Amino acid sequence: MTSARPLRLGVLASGSGSNLQALLDACARGQRDASDPAALNAEVAVVICNIEGARCMKRAAEAGVPAILLKHSGAPSREEYDARLVATLQRHEVELVCLAGFMRLVTPVLLRAYPDRVLNIHPSLLPSFRGLHAVQQALDAGARIAGCTVHFVDEGTDTGPVLIQAAVPVLDGDTEETLSQRIHAQEHACYVRAVQLIAGGLVDWTNGSAKRRTTVRLSAGLPSESSSRLVWPPLAERRAGGIA
Amino acid sequence: MTSARPLRLGVLASGSGSNLQALLDACARGQRDASDPAALNAEVAVVICNIEGARCMKRAAEAGVPAILLKHSGAPSREEYDARLVATLQRHEVELVCLAGFMRLVTPVLLRAYPDRVLNIHPSLLPSFRGLHAVQQALDAGARIAGCTVHFVDEGTDTGPVLIQAAVPVLDGDTEETLSQRIHAQEHACYVRAVQLIAGGLVDWTNGSAKRRTTVRLSAGLPSESSSRLVWPPLAERRAGGIA
Numbered sequence: 001m002t003s004a005r006p007l008r009l010g011v012l013a014s015g016s017g018s019n020l021q022a023l024l025d026a027c028a029r030g031q032r033d034a035s036d037p038a039a040l041n042a043e044v045a046v047v048i049c050n051i052e053g054a055r056c057m058k059r060a061a062e063a064g065v066p067a068i069l070l071k072h073s074g075a076p077s078r079e080e081y082d083a084r085l086v087a088t089l090q091r092h093e094v095e096l097v098c099l100a101g102f103m104r105l106v107t108p109v110l111l112r113a114y115p116d117r118v119l120n121i122h123p124s125l126l127p128s129f130r131g132l133h134a135v136q137q138a139l140d141a142g143a144r145i146a147g148c149t150v151h152f153v154d155e156g157t158d159t160g161p162v163l164i165q166a167a168v169p170v171l172d173g174d175t176e177e178t179l180s181q182r183i184h185a186q187e188h189a190c191y192v193r194a195v196q197l198i199a200g201g202l203v204d205w206t207n208g209s210a211k212r213r214t215t216v217r218l219s220a221g222l223p224s225e226s227s228s229r230l231v232w233p234p235l236a237e238r239r240a241g242g243i244a
Numbered sequence: 245m246t247s248a249r250p251l252r253l254g255v256l257a258s259g260s261g262s263n264l265q266a267l268l269d270a271c272a273r274g275q276r277d278a279s280d281p282a283a284l285n286a287e288v289a290v291v292i293c294n295i296e297g298a299r300c301m302k303r304a305a306e307a308g309v310p311a312i313l314l315k316h317s318g319a320p321s322r323e324e325y326d327a328r329l330v331a332t333l334q335r336h337e338v339e340l341v342c343l344a345g346f347m348r349l350v351t352p353v354l355l356r357a358y359p360d361r362v363l364n365i366h367p368s369l370l371p372s373f374r375g376l377h378a379v380q381q382a383l384d385a386g387a388r389i390a391g392c393t394v395h396f397v398d399e400g401t402d403t404g405p406v407l408i409q410a411a412v413p414v415l416d417g418d419t420e421e422t423l424s425q426r427i428h429a430q431e432h433a434c435y436v437r438a439v440q441l442i443a444g445g446l447v448d449w450t451n452g453s454a455k456r457r458t459t460v461r462l463s464a465g466l467p468s469e470s471s472s473r474l475v476w477p478p479l480a481e482r483r484a485g486g487i488a
Binding site for chain 2: 076125126127128141143144145148149157161163164165166167182
């Protein structure tokens with residue numbers, strides 16, 4: 001029900017691209033029916049990948065989106081690589097950059113070209129478990145509730161302002177693989193919702209990037225408190241037997 | 245539907261005692277109807293408080309539970325204070341110690357007397373935001389999902405094995421007070437569920453206390469994955485307007 005033109009996304013990926021697929025699907029829903037609550041008023045203008053043969057390239061091609069392979073072997077420094085990234089993004093008139101499993105640290109070259117316009121998704125409830133192997137970190141810490149976070153990228157590792165989070169219960173017997181799978185499913189919903197918030201003009205950056213740990217404000221108009229909460233483990237059946 | 249005798253709890257508190265009240269209420273439900281899923285097959289054997297006039301004392305008295313004031317001014321050291329604590333707990337045949345807003349660090353004197361039998365509740369999703377002012381820490385970090393944790397107490401500050409956690413959304417405009425209130429409501433449910441797990445014999449300590457960050461195993465018999473998950477902020481209404 002909006003006449004605003006679609007927000008142009010640039011998605012950077014290195015692997016299978018399941019978050020890319022979630023964004024592509026939500027954009028397609030938006031083209032079919034703008035009033036669909038799971039739709040996105042956006043379009044993926046370009047997908048950039050640094051790994052030859054990665055499945056994300058195929059997903060982009062299948063969706064009719066330009067898929068560009070930008071190997072780092074061709075760039076003598078991270079900064080020069082990012083300069084090529086920026087040139088490609090700008091050539092496709094990208095407004096918002098979405099890192100989606102892009103296994104490469106970005107530099108200020110990208111962040112200065114897209115200030116407060118680079119999103120990342122991380123498989124933990126930040127600030128817990130930054131960096132690599134976040135899901136295994138959560139298991140090692142004995143967390144009962146894990147999750148994922150969409151955040152704005154700053155120059156630190158997973159330190160930028162949080163935009164949205166999802167909670168996922170840890171099950172007894174979970175391995176890095178089984179828990180990662182359940183978190184991934186939430187990542188897809190989270191990333192779409194995060195871009196919805198931005199495309200819908202609901203994010204206020206006025207206080208956003210001045211310093212680390214500044215929170216991102218969401219404009220009024222969001223639904224008030226949900227009744228859904230998560231207690232984990234859930235209420236157990238009563239059993240005979242006292243304390244072990 | 246169980247014939248096991250009630251687990252004897254010792255609750256240590258310093259303040260208003262709302263978590264104590266939740267435990268007292270659940271114990272009372274257990275006496276009325278053991279099949280009530282919100283009931284606890286336990287009884288509060290004693291409440292110990294270190295602050296004269298604290299409301300928790302009144303709550304204990306109203307429930308007909310011995311309420312003992314143990315001021316630290318009478319003990320020359322933390323260890324001697326804890327020795328008096330242990331003597332009082334043992335005199336009341338306490339099997340499980342529940343810290344419920346007890347504003348005092350405990351020492352190995354208590355932990356050795358009740359190995360793996362001291363629980364605490366903390367208003368964050370540990371390991372995030374340990375120590376004081378956890379709710380303000382979460383707000384300062386821009387977390388979108390906060391929560392609370394019931395954990396076993398070890399010699400660190402909020403470092404012991406996690407038993408149960410609850411997630412609580414952070415609302416835009418939340419203050420330490422408003423967010424604390426919503427977390428408190430979940431604390432009550434969490435603490436009751438944590439004690440249910442222990443009273444029901446569902447917690448396996450075999451791997452529990454050998455070292456920090458060891459996870460507590462829950463026995464089989466817990467419900468499998470809940471369908472409830474929490475994504476925050478929730479899906480926003482679509483709005484006109486592109487990126488700001």
